[in-house]
Amino acid sequence: MIGLETRELLASRAGWLLLAMIGPLVGHAFITAVLSYAEASGGIGGPAALAQGLSPLDGIVVPMLGAYDLAATFLLPFVAIRLVAAERESGAGKLLAQTPAELPARLAAKALVLLAGGLAAGLPALLALFLWHGYGGHLALPETANVVLGHLLHALLATAVAFAAAAVCRGSASAAIVTLGFTVGTWALDFVSAVQGGLLARLAPFTPEAALRTFEHGELRLSTVAVLALLSLAGFAFAALWLDPFRPLRRRATLSAALLVLAVGAAALAGASRSGWDLSEDRRNSFPRTDEVALRKIELPVHVTAHLAAEDPRLADLERNVLAKLRRVVPRFSVTYAAESRSGLFEGSARHYGEVWYAVGRRRAQLRSTTEPIVLAKIYELAGVAPPPPSPEAPYPGYPLAAAPRGAASLFYLAWPLAAGLAYAVFRGRWRSTCQDLV
Secondary structure (H helix, E strand, C coil), X not given: CHHHHHHHHHCCHHHHHHHHHHHXXXXXXXXXXXXXXXXXXXXXXXXXXXXXXCCHXXXXXXXXHHHHHHHHHHCHHHHHHHHHHHHHHHCHHHHHHCCCCCHHHHHHHHHXXXXXXXXXXXXXXXXXXXXXXXXXXXXXXXXXXXXXXXXXXXXXXXXXHHHHHHHHCCCHHHHHHHHHHHHHHHHHHHHHHHHHCCHHHHHHHHCHHHHHHHHHCCEEEHHHHHHHHHHHHXXXXXXXXXXXXXXXXXXXXXXXXXXHHHHHHXXXXXXXXXXXXXXXXXXXXXXXXHHHHHHHCCCCCEEEEECCCCCCHHHHHHHHHHHHHHHHHCCCEEEEECCCCCCCCCCCCHHHCCCEEEEECCEEEEECCCCHHHHHHHHHHHHCCCCCCCCCCCCCCCCCCCCCCCCHHHHHHHHHHHHHHHHHHHHHHHHHHHHHHHC
16 A cells, blocks of 8 residues: 555655755745844844854744745645545545555555655755754754654644545545635634633644744643644544545544544643643743752642733733743642733723732732743742752853855755656656556
8 A cells, every 4th residue: 555655646746846846945944044144143244143042943943944834834735635535536445445455554554655755855954954064053953853843743734634625525626725724724713812812822822833833942842742643643533434435424424523522622631731841952941940940849839810911912921931931840830811801901900900910829929020030039939938049050152153055055946856857757657657557
């Protein structure tokens, strides 16, 4: 089955187009990132930025790998849809259903072949990282691998959604519209949650774009990985239910409803996990290590009540600088978002707006500051814990580099598309004829 799916992919024009286009996409992102990084490092004669603010994660890795976000959203689904829809449109699916090869094995073969194709499409990113290293640039393996993992999970979910859409829809065009509709829907959820908060705000961190931003920020959350993996498995299982031509429609609907309930329940349990790791080299997602040790020893429940609207930038600062870090280290921690309006302009309890109340056990205090040291000092005071001594760890040094993207343009804009086109011309005809003979 893997051999058959490999030949089918190699005969796919969409797969070769993706492979040819990914090189220029990655190249443009990489060249732009290197030039911007050089400018921030003072490479064009202007003032250089503060060295501690120059991180290759933000300056090179995230922008360069952002090309794969576009590919997973707008290119990969069409390749995945073709692998599934071609069997339905040609009638080969009914013939294959009568062979000893079971449907889950066939879908697994398709997914593995797409994974191999994705690894081939990842070569431009590997070349870009080698170029950056050759320029003298710095790379931290944990934070770089974390971003790669985020893109792999994004691609896995996009493939599962494409498979599910192709299994239900009669044609490739309809499946493509359904897949893009799912993507636009997650964008809308991400946007609306930032305005309304509440339940939507709890769901938003698990949309593909929001989850990818978590990885790009250097944080590895067990809940995010588990939810994306569970949703992907649910998409593949849904596709398997609807691709069986001999299963009655009513049974498909019943099993699909049961699968939906099971997937939502499992995702809710996985999403409740607070385990996570800060893999960024500058520890941007963590308190100083001495503070983390002291916070983990607080056995009393810590509760925060924020009278800040969802659109208030102070809430974003509080979430990023304080609340997200407290969730990872305080054993008994909870938050209540008490604002009654979206913007705070027409708040019912206006005299309390802007207040953030911190409760440790039965002791409470109010702050309006979102600055990390001030909040930590207040929590230690309420908990009756002596503040720890300053952390002895050295500050993040930063890695300024004023390098020119030598050789990148010719490699990504010329050599890669030519190599992909040559491979297409050599292999497609032979593999396509072999695939037809096997079918």
